[in-house]
Amino acid sequence: MSDVEAAMLIVEKPAISEQDVIAFLQADPDFFVRNNDLVDTLTISHGGQGCVSLVTLRLERQRQRIADLELQLQQLVAIAADNDKLFRIYADIYTALFNCTSVMQMQRILVTQIQSQLPLAAVNLHLNEAYFHLKSQYLPLAISAGQLVRIRQKQFAGGAHYFGPVTGADKALLFGQDALVNSMALMALGERGEYGLLAIGSANADHYQAGMDNLLLGQLCRIISTLLPQLMPSRDNAIKK
Incomplete structure (x- = not known):
């Protein structure tokens, strides 16, 4: 067999894509349980903060979600108060008109x-x-x-x-x-x-x-x-x- 023929038999290993990594982690939810040290040592680029750990990033996202929920709750309370005030104003107008x-x-x-x-x-x-x-x-x-x-x-x-x-x-x-x-x-x-x-x-x-x-x-x-x-x-x- 010639060198050319031998080279043709070599099967190149396909590169791993981001989607492959995502699919792997989604299919194996216990991956980080088995590799617990990786959770603390794995660093992720995070804008102006440089690199942070996966735990830090997760905690930050949880804090942001909580802040967003608190803001939504405040907005809902304000809307409810405004609606109650508006209803009372119109109720007073209705009563006055009947007289x-x-x-x-x-x-x-x-x-x-x-x-x-x-x-x-x-x-x-x-x-x-x-x-x-x-x-x-x-x-x-x-x-x-x-x-x-x-x-x-x-x-x-x-x-x-x-x-x-x-x-x-x-x-x-x-x-x-x-x-x-x-x-x-x-x-x-x-x-x-x-x-x-x-x-x-x-x-x-x-x-x-x-x-x-x-x-x-x-x-x-x-x-x-x-x-x-x-x-x-x-x-x-x-x-x-």
Whole structure:
């Protein structure tokens, strides 16, 4: 046999890859039990700390996990406290609204309670002048049927509310041109939105965003929608679409 033929029979040992090492250790969980000294002597490169032992690295990771869990717990407690405070604020508003004797009193309660207890810039009722018979003192709350339809078609996309940024035209109509409002919650009033709108504005452009939970605001609007027909007479030819 020639040297060339002999060389061809030599089978090279394949190099061990990282995946081979990982697979070996995963398949043999007792490896470090049998090689206990290796746990203390094996050093691992660890950024600015240079080389550390496997035990030190494991302890550090455990401490980091504990710190992360403590932070998450603190955040959950803070969220729960904020939610409890928010619920109590809305509960007080609900109670006050049930004692209203006029729509103007309702508007005052909404403005004073929401603006004083929540970081919000503006709160306005907008009543459909084609549905309600509005006396002169209520004209500042009026919105035309055409404006109402336009806003519903533009913002609601078949739903009953809108959370998000406010445009210049809508800002002027719903809050006034000079209002410090950059995002808004817009809620339909009435079973089909026929009563009008509740508009709440925030100076924070990110305060109201699409997909936000509307549980408390939805309940607020249901209460307002229940009370409005009792406090405000409707027109005989009210538009209900």
